[in-house]
Each structure stands twice: as structure tokens, then as C-alpha cells.
Amino acid sequence: TAGITQAPTSQILAAGRSMTLRCTQDMRHNAMYWYRQDLGLGLRLIHYSNTAGTTGKGEVPDGYSVSRANTDDFPLTLASAVPSQTSVYFCASSEEPRADTQYFGPGTRLTVL
């Protein structure tokens, strides 16, 4: 199985523009997550979804929004990108919410200029 796919692989974006990072999983997992990875800070949770139709805020949600219209897809949207959102973004999923093993996608490298 493919597991988790993310698109695009990388992107350069002008400040002020909007962008949606895509994430799709084929494992029928209930929970999905978006993290950003920054040097020296590890991974920080942006938003999560415990099941289709519900979302929640993580540690660093400002400037980001998510939706979970179905089980498989969990897009992350930057409405008006700023340079501080330059990062590597990882989508993850787990069979059940929180405290369970998480499976990660390959990541999207985003540069905001």
C-alpha cells in the first residue's frame, strides 16, 4: 500500500500568497495530523483530526487551517503565507486518535519568500 502521500514535494511561495498542502492516506486511519519540522525544534503539531468531520488545534496553529471532509484526505491551507512558515511539513496518521503509533508521509518542503 502507498500509506501516506503528500503533494507537492517542494514549493517556493511568495509571501502573501495562499497555498494548500495535500495529504492522502489509504490505511483507513481515523486520526490524521499535520506537523512542521524546524531545525532544533523537532516536530511541532499544527492541527489534528481525530475522525472525519472533526479537527483540532495543535501547538502552533496560527496561520494554518485544515479540513477533514472524508477519512482519506487532510489538506493544510496557508491563507496568506509569511516567511516564518518556511519549513518542512509532515502529514501523519494513526489508527486511533493520539497515543497510538503514527505513520508519516514523506514531507513537503515549503519556502516562503
Place this chain on the structure above:
Amino acid sequence: AQSVTQPDIHITVSEGASLELRCNYSYGATPYLFWYVQSPGQGLQLLLKYFSGDTLVQGIKGFEAEFKRSQSSFNLRKPSVHWSDAAEYFCAVGARPGQNFVFGPGTRLSVLP
């Protein structure tokens, strides 16, 4: 709230040498503990996890970790490192349903031939 520290930002070992990566956590109850590995340009892969029971857990690729409640530690070990083990290693702590994962800042492992 839980937190994770990884005191070593970067470790260099020779191929064939033993390895220990340190992880300390802060959490009021028995946590769920994880070690993930991230190879260059890749997503995170689960190495091993501890939920309960035997405090010495075995993972993939010959890694093991020991949970020591008295020291709030969950150090990762490998008796003989291979060049392919060069990667970034992340310790993470999760709680029972109600809280999300918290990742440590990561330890970068370099392996000398």
C-alpha cells in the same frame, strides 16, 4: 503537559561501535514512548515503542530502548552501528487519549567509516 529533551544535538560514532542516544521526558503518569528515525529527505519511520510491560523493548534494525521510570529516560541503543544508521533520531512521548504527541528536538547521528 508533557515534554521531551534530547541532550545531544549531534553524535558521531565509528561504524561497528556501540551507540546510545539519550531521551528524557517529563510527564506525570506512565507515558507512551516512541523512537522515530528520519533518513535524509525521508519521512519519519517508527523504530520502537513502549506502552507498558517489559521495560526493555526491541525495535527494527537492531535497535532497543530501555524505559527507566526513576530517571524519566528512554534511551535508544544499538550494539554495533552500520553506516546506513546515519540519520536523525527523534524521541516522542504521548499520553492516554486526551493529549497529542510531543517530539524531542532530535539527535543527528553521523557514522564514520
